[in-house]
Amino acid sequence: MLEKLANIFRIPDLRKRILFTLGLLAVYRLGGHIPTPGINADKLQQFFEQNRGSFLGFVDLFSGGQLRRLTIFALGIMPYITASIILQLLTVVYEPLAKLQKEGELGRKKITQWTRYLTVILSAIQSLGIAISLQKGGDFVVNPGPSFTLMTMLTLTTGSAFIMWLGEQITERGVGNGMSLLIFAGIVVGLPRAVADLIDKVxxxxxxxxxxxxxxxxxxxxxxxxxxxxxxxxxxxxxxxxxxxxxxxxxxxxxxxxxxxxxxxxxxxxxxxxxxxxxxxxxxxxxxxxxxxxxxxxxxxxxxxxxxxxxxxxxxxxxxxxxxxxxxxxxxxxxxxxxxxxxxxxxxxxxxxxxxxxxxxxxxxxxxxxxxxxxxxxxxxxxxxxxxxxxxxxxxxxxxxxxxxxxxxxxxxxxxxxxxxxxxxxxxxxxxxxxx
Missing domain, CATH: 1.10.3370.10 (SecY subunit domain)
Structure with missing residues (x-):
């Protein structure tokens, strides 16, 4: 087993791809520790602990536990995945889009560009919903108001766009599917906390x-x-x-x-x-x-x-x-x-x-x-x-x-x-x- 791992790092191109992937995953995890401005983190954590077995806990899983802390990457890759689904469904029911997809590399690049635009739009809508919900739901916001709403929308939308870029870079220049690896990294990092919670229950x-x-x-x-x-x-x-x-x-x-x-x-x-x-x-x-x-x-x-x-x-x-x-x-x-x-x-x-x-x-x-x-x-x-x-x-x-x-x-x-x-x-x- 150790010999096989050593052989992997003897191949220059593969070694470069693996190190590149690990580097971008480290950047992703670093962003998971930068909170969105104006949030009462303790209150938010307490709320998620009370609802860990609910739908919120399930959504938090795909963000790698970042939604509970409302970090700059709290939206995760969900907006990108949703945008991809919408565009792929449209290629089936909308003939001009289906023809564009069949035009080869140029057509695929165009669809990818539209997916990015739609990701930003969906991120803005979701971040607006989160900002409004936090201000209505309790003492989660230090200074509620339009400035908090605008700041949250800008922060979360930018973070989602950056995650999309990270995933694309890993897919093109790294190892494996970038989006899947980002979800994978978030889940694996959250496992120790989950084990600790389970031990506390026992x-x-x-x-x-x-x-x-x-x-x-x-x-x-x-x-x-x-x-x-x-x-x-x-x-x-x-x-x-x-x-x-x-x-x-x-x-x-x-x-x-x-x-x-x-x-x-x-x-x-x-x-x-x-x-x-x-x-x-x-x-x-x-x-x-x-x-x-x-x-x-x-x-x-x-x-x-x-x-x-x-x-x-x-x-x-x-x-x-x-x-x-x-x-x-x-x-x-x-x-x-x-x-x-x-x-x-x-x-x-x-x-x-x-x-x-x-x-x-x-x-x-x-x-x-x-x-x-x-x-x-x-x-x-x-x-x-x-x-x-x-x-x-x-x-x-x-x-x-x-x-x-x-x-x-x-x-x-x-x-x-x-x-x-x-x-x-x-x-x-x-x-x-x-x-x-």
Whole structure:
């Protein structure tokens, strides 16, 4: 193992890329210690501690714990991810944008530029919502007023734009996907604090007689989830491909057998991140506009809280949708079938051309559904252990049934989201992708 690590640093280009990546990640973490001006940090920390098992704790996970301190990087990469989703969806439904995407490098650069502009706009909207919410919510602001609102908008929007630049630089000149690595770094840095909080709960006997079983269940669940993630992420469906012999000049080409690998979870962690970022928008915007306690919209925003039945349903549907959507972007069965036919390849028992494309698409559809269900299981079961199953809010007999369940089932164990399936999926998935 040590020999392999030493070999990595003997390759000049790879060594340069790794050091560049580590340097930018250090800059990202440094920014996580610079607070936004005018914030009562102690009050804000206390508020997040009281709501660690809520939707706020889940959003704080993706910011690397910076939202609870409201640092200059508090928005994290959520605005960029949301902007990317919107632009990618528009390329499907808006024909001029779809044509622009097919124009090669120039078209992709144009779409990337629009994504940056939209990121800044979304960051400004979210920072406005945060500034208004903080001034309405309690003693979080030292000197509330228009100057604080403007300063917060300017600080958080600039920080979000800088994070976007960091991620792009890591992707281009470093190792791995920059945006995924930024989330990865935030989660890993927050793990020691989460472990310390868990130890405090054990010392104070937070769950009473259930403390020991709760710890065993939580640790066992983490081990099972990590093993399950590694197994599925390495799983693939291999379609056999045969290449016919052909004569090129004086050489005989082809004649060998190979396979077309299709990953069960081709989208990786992106469907979960996409679904989470989309569902995080309504509560944040609603809080900023004061709609959370509205007579007409209050019930809707309550239903969109983490663990509520409506949120659970929309989250599951979102993961399935983005799993298929992401695969449709990164993998084109028609192009694969055309390339196979061009080089004399064929799938045994399947005619080249459209039949091959349809067969690949059919297989891809089935395994993508399996991958989406896997993501739902990984995302939901541990989070239910942490934040509880709020199905007791269902109407009628169903709600009454869940109301009779133990409190640790309906209210959760109240530990940090760093022990949840989503965080474990991101950490394990990004680590495996980066190493690969």
């Amino acid at each position: 010392k104070t006997d937070a769950w009473g007689a259930f403390t020991a079983p709760a710890m065993l269940i939580l640790i066992g669940l983490m081990i099972v989830v990590v093993a399950f993630i590694v197994y599925v992420e390495r799983s693939e469906r291999r379609i056999p491909v045969q290449y016919a012999k052909r004569v090129v000049g004086r050489k005989v080409m082809g004649g060998q057998s190979t396979h077309l690998p299709l990953r069960v979870n081709a989208g990786g962690v992106m469907p979960v991140i996409f679904a989470s970022s989309i569902l995080s928008l309504p509560p944040m915007i609603g809080s900023g506009l004061g709609l959370k306690n509205s007579r007409y919209f209050g019930g809707l925003f309550t239903a969109l809280q983490w663990g509520e039945p409506l949120y659970t349903l929309l989250y599951a549907v979102g993961i399935i949708f983005f799993a298929y959507f992401y695969v449709s972007i990164v993998f084109n069965p028609n192009e694969v079938a055309d390339n196979m036919r061009k080089y004399g390849g064929f799938i045994p028992g399947i005619r080249p051309g459209k039949r091959t494309s349809d067969f690949i698409n059919e297989v891809l559809t089935r395994i993508t559904l399996v991958g989406a269900l896997y993501l739902i299981i990984i995302s939901f079961i541990p989070e239910w252990m942490i934040a509880g199953i709020h199905l007791n809010h269902l109407p009628g007999a169903a709600g009454a049934f869940f109301e009779r369940l133990p409190s640790w089932v309906t209210n959760g164990l109240g530990v940090n989201f760093y022990f949840g399936g989503t965080s474990l999926l991101i950490v394990v998935g990004v680590a495996m992708d980066t190493v690969t």
